[in-house]
Amino acid sequence: MVAFLDRSFGFSASSIVPDASFPTAEAVDLDRYMRDWYVIAHIPPKITRTAHNSIERYRRGRGNQVDVTFTFRKDGFDGEHKTMNPTGFVVPDTGNAVWAMQFIWPIKMQFVIAYVDADYSMTIVARERRDFVWIMAATPEITEADYQALVERVRAIGYDMRNLRKVPQQSLAVRG
DSSP states (O other), X not given: OHHHHHHHHOOSGGGTSOOTTSOOOSOOOHHHHOSEEEEEEEEOOGGGTTEEEEEEEEEEOSTTEEEEEEEEEESSTTSOXXXXXXXXXXXXXXXXXXXXXXXXXXEEXXXXXXXXXXXXXXXXXXXXXXXXXXXXXXXXXXXXXXXXXXXXXHHHHTOOGGGOEEOOOOOHHHHO
């Protein structure tokens, strides 16, 4: 039964570390990466398919742990406010770029920091299965040129771009 679950959902321990050919940020400075990240675009799990104002908040926990708070509005800017609190576990010897993200014990999902820019203002979190991806930034808005460059990186990883959805984000001034 466990082997069936592992194959069906990709949650086995061996599925956390991607194949060497999968793009992975070389070395992630965790202290710089711990911040609020606005989801600019994504290929999302079903639960966040209609999300607005999505924000991933990463904070250092104990040891290799990352405490995560993910918030969004369901179906619109005035939609129901949703919060998830998964826990990330940085996988050793991966340059801090591979995390095992746990939403429900004992299941852990692969999260790979495939890209982070030099000033830690934009990032791409991907999965080797190419099922979900998140383009995120330190601000709720980025330039069209930056967006297109990040989209091209996602395309180069091998994602089906027909599923990429730009996440509606209100400016910080509107959010209040």
